[in-house]
Amino acid sequence: MPLPVQDQAWPPPHIHRELRLYEQWGAWYGGDPDHLARVYGANQVHGIGLDPKGWDRPQPGVTGIMNRVSRWFWGSPTPSGQVRNTKLHIPIAGDICSTSADLLFSEPPTLRVKGKNGQKRLDSLMHEAGIYGSLLEAAEVSSAYGGVFLRVGWDTEMYDHPVLSVFPPDAAVPEFRYGALFAVTFWRILREDEKGQVWRHLERHERGRVYHGLYLGTSNKLGKPIPLTEHPETEIYADKVDETGGFDTYFPRGLLVNYVPNMRPHRLIRGTALGRSDYQGVEHLMDALDEVWTSLMRDIRLGKGRIVVPDLFLENLGRGKGATWDPDKEIYSGLGMLPPPGTAPNAMLTISQFAIRVTEHVESGKALIAQILRGAGYSASSFGEADGSGRQLTATEIHSRDRKSFSTRGRKTGYWTPSLQWLAEALLSVDLGVWGTKVTPERAEVHWPDGVLPDPEALGRTVELFNRAQAISLESKVRLVHAEWDDHQVTAEVKRLRDELGLTVPDPDRLDEVLIPDASGED
Incomplete structure (x- = not known):
């Protein structure tokens, strides 16, 4: 279905509830x-x-x-x-999103396709197009808004490879069928003048097609379509679209857009295919945390020592200019009256010093933070909270301590894996259709790292024990030490080790059958 041709309310009324949630979550995310x-x-x-x-x-x-x-x-x-407004905000919402992204993509997954040329080109695209950086951005946005849209596109004037764009869900009108994205319309405001006129750009994605439209309307009305040449940001599409306002995407099997939910189900909107934010259900706790720290700062402001002095201690600056008091002044002029009997001169000064309830506020804040992180699905230790032992933990102990965080990570990888499989095929399809590369587009196998770096010392001991028992090949040693490497990197490292150690192999196609010289120098 092409873009709208008649004036209508925009954004569409059926997504108003979602947009309100996105605005609320976006406020916490923005801080x-x-x-x-x-x-x-x-x-x-x-x-x-x-x-x-x-x-x-x-x-x-x-x-x-x-x-x-x-x-x-x-x-x-x-x-x-x-x-002035003295409310204080603690950006724990932003910390949750960045930690979620780090747990997923600080060690990026490996995408593997069957063809040798396809694997080499895919690895090149992942690095040249900055895909891993875009995935970190997408994971952070998904954590905040409950989901994120990935779009594969191209621009032959600027790049010689496909590009990946990240869109938050508040800039899209999605259409789902059986829980999968069937079509989506992205929209953005290009210009808004003093007369209330609004220029909007709509980009609709359907199976194998993309449509672009420019509309002139008001703040709540889409208006009527106008030529794409009327605005410089849409002019680049004018010579690409046909009479229907669209063009082919070189990806006939599906959309060049994919939706990645953060977590399901959505607890506020039943039956929706949209994901829920990590903030859902803990907004009131984040609100209370800000109130606690604002109260602490209020105690600090009120706890500043203040001295109340009588009028006779003030020095008049003149009519209409007020009066001042110098606390370092040593001699005051004589008083024209006698003080009350038995009253010492310093008794006429009143010193106010309020208590600052630091411990109470800090403990309350820690308790709220623990509840917020638990509600969001993370362990407090994932946010830098020490266990108090002061010793270095092993990978197994870190997994045990951060069990809740890694359980949440495991659930999220289940939503990201199909999207990464789609991403590899979409990138190779556009690369083939636009630049004519000699690769066959195919869905990739996704291999996720463990999420915790192993202890190098323990890993070295493991390799040494297997080597002494003659139960491990040279290639297996490299794969064990560098689990994140692909086949090309492993093969190159094995070749370098063979050259340095002077190892020989009877069959060049089988690098694991090596003869290692013994201590006597005989094979």
Whole structure:
């Protein structure tokens, strides 16, 4: 189905609930206090985060709205008479997303295809196109918004290889069929003038086709289509589209777009194929954490020592200019009155020093952080919290300590594996169709690393024991030490070792059948 030709509401009304969730999660991910205040309705009547169960219901009135606002720390207004907003935000939401991405792609998976030429070209594309960096970005966005869209494209004027783009779900209108992405329409605002006119670019992906359209409308209306040449950012597509407004994608088997859910099921929207954010269910705890640390900073501000002095200690600066007090002044002018009997001069000074409840606030913050991370599916140790022993842990102990984090990682790899298989085939298909490379597009096998680097000393002892028992070949040694290497890297390393050690092989095609000289120098 091509792009719309008639004016309609935009974004479409059927995704309003999802967009409200994306705006709420995006505010936590961005970490901007002003954005959080706007989303949760501080200093205003309406807000998105007032009542998660009542977004789509008519608001009962100002009193009811303000009651719901008070449930959120970020929804409470700045107290009257306070000169500035003193709310403090702890960016734990951003830490959750970056840690999730690191657990998945800090050690990237290996994509393998059957053809030798195809494997060599795929490895080249993964490095030249910066695919691994894009996957880290996509994993972080997916953690925050509950999912992410990957799009394979090309630009022959800038690149000599396909490119991978990452799109957050709040910039797309997806269509699912049996839980799989059937079609999707990306949209972005290109320009908005002072008259309220809005230029939007729509990019629709269907099986084997991509459509581009430029629309002139308003803030909530799509408007009517106008020629792509009317805006410089869409002009590049004008000579590529046909009379239907689209062109072929060189990938007839499916879409050049894939949706990767973060985690399923979605706990707020039943039956949807969309994923849920790592923040879902812990927003109120993150809100409480900000309130705790704001309270701590308030104690620090109020705990500053203050001295209250009588008027007679102040030095008048003149009419209308106020008065000052110099705490280092040694001699004051005589008083025109006698102090009360038995009153010492220093008793006329009042020193205020409030207690700072550091321990109470810190312990409360730690408890909230532990609950937030547990609710998001991670272990506190994955965020740098030490176990207190002070000793270096082995890989097995790290797996045991971070069990919850690695369980979450294991679930997420189950959603990423089909998408990475699709990615290899899509990259090779575009590479073949646009640049005519001599490769056969195919889905890749995905091999994930363990996620924890093994102890080098323990690994060395293992290799040495197998070597003494003559139970391991040279190639197997290399694969054991460098589990992340592909076949080409292993073969090259084996050849270098043979050359350095002077090893001989009776059959060049079987590198594992080597004769190692003994101590006497005889074979």
